[in-house]
Amino acid sequence: MKDIDEQLKELFMEAVKAVAAKRGVELPEGFDIFLERPRRPELGDWATTVAMQLAKTFGERPFDLANEIISNLPQNPHVEHIAVAGPGFINISLTREWEASLLREILSSPEEYGRSDLGGGRRVQVEFVSANPTGPLHVGHGRGAAVGDVTANILAMAGWRVEREYYINDAGLQMELLGRSVQSRYFELLGEPEKAPFPEDGYKGDYTYDLARGIIEAEGDRFLKVRLEESLPAFITRSAREILKWIKKDLDDFRVHFDVWYSEKALYEKNLVDETISFLRNRGYTYEKDGALWFRSTAFGDEKDRVLIRSNGSPTYFASDVAYHKDKFDRGFDMVVDVWGADHHGYIPRMKAAVQALGRSPDDLKILLIQLVNLFSGEGQVSMSKRSGEFVTLRQVIDEVGVDATRYFFLMRRCDSPLDFDLELAKRASLENPVFYVQYACARINSIFREAASRGVCLPPVEALDIASLGTAEERKLIKTLSTFPEEVEGAAGELAPHRLVNFAYQLAGDFHVFYNANRVLGAGESLEQSRLLLxxxxxxxxxxxxxxxxISIPERM
RNA sequence: GCGCCCGUAGCUCAACGGGAUAGAGCAACGGACUUCUAAUCCGUAGGUUGUGGGUUCGAGUCCCGCCGGGCGCGCCA
Structure with a gap:
């Protein structure tokens, strides 16, 4: 069945065209019918403001135009009532039979419900987390992980073919710094600290000792006798490999899984950085100045040009990033979503410029910025500083409050607004905690079916649904909220806004709780009981x- | 200094492309368990949407100024 909002759009489009033809008026270029939900539910299921939008074009009062549109509207079996209200709103109420068909649709093909063809089978890549393998993931990465993962889920539901990718920044100076840090710990543990002083700005976390111990276990003290520069690659490689293992484990436990782990080093090994630079050079987007090679990003709206190759001959991080994005598009993705920390927002214009230089629309690259997570524990704010090595890890948080609550809290706010995360609150099993509120609704539903089974009552067949019997305000509200699921998924997909789905879950759980408190299911009388069980x-x-x-997991009972 | 983001109830936040009387939760107060789970529900109270202009049938939403906050402004990553 075609979605009801699509059907309504078509009806109104026909009516508007008919009126336009009668008046001899040309509709504005790209005119489209926009349907919305009335703010007050008693006004109807849907509303449109076409009459107000077109009043000027038609040179008529919105109210009169609205009435004219209505009288030209083709019949539709699902429409119960249409009325003009206020200055020219057109409100539409749907029939109860439409509600019945909606419930039947959910019950008989739940897999399909909420699925849409927004993506049209196009391929999208969501790249997220992508933390340097220089230490364990911290809470900020965790938020990015949750947002990226759920965004990918939502896009898949909206008809995109989705791939999740983690970009491993394993080629830069940071890796060298990590290697030196661990190397220094190694010498320290083996009693010769003076031979390998700890680097300035090195990685100070305790985990560097763990890494050093691991290397001692595997290699013994043989690196003591080797020149530092000679053994450094071994320290880098071994440390990175080990940390990557931790990261994978953390993400796995956080229920985040990637299709592709893409190494920055591989970019260089496949010569893609040089190729990309040649590509840009051949198209005249580069020039030399002060011994460096520059990308003319100002030609695409950036505020200044950017260096691709430093005067010392080495490519910048930006150069490899352009190569990486070229490779993404070369792999055939129609859209690419990057999830970044919000402190990188200044980087967006140059990346969008690069995408255009690569011959793509800047809209083919979507960037989600993840704002800071402020951790609280009761009263006090937990300080976070990578410098001192005293940052709170994702592992610590999920061990303390659990995966469900952590994911919920990371997802509940729009990702570009800062998040206050109270660890005490997330752990608390009380009404202040929205995770339990939602899960509790699941538990209650399960308990209804458990009790039903113990009374020998099974789930009735779909045909047993009698929509007329589901007439209380709580039942109507619950059905209405169920009916908004597809548009919520589409909205969340279109805006890349997973938090909207969290709001929906909370809303639905709330509507169920209200229904539950006011309407008894079991023992309500045979026909009503059956209809309520189906609802x-x-x-x-x-x-x-x-x-x-x-x-987020679904508890059987709580 | 320039650029981007933000400012909504005491607190944390919603408000889908400009729409109708700006909504939730928490905190406060008062109520509801002989019932399929009270981790729930019902009610009361709480607002000049930072501020001053502008655009229009209509502005929390768009434009300009100001105030306040965050971030960014490397041949770092």
């Missing part, structure tokens, strides 16, 4: 589906 089942399917997208 509860539909709620369960949609709620579990939403939590599935969010990567």
């Amino acid at each position: 509860v089942r539909a709620t369960q399917l949609v709620l579990e589906k939403t939590l599935g997208l969010l990567g």
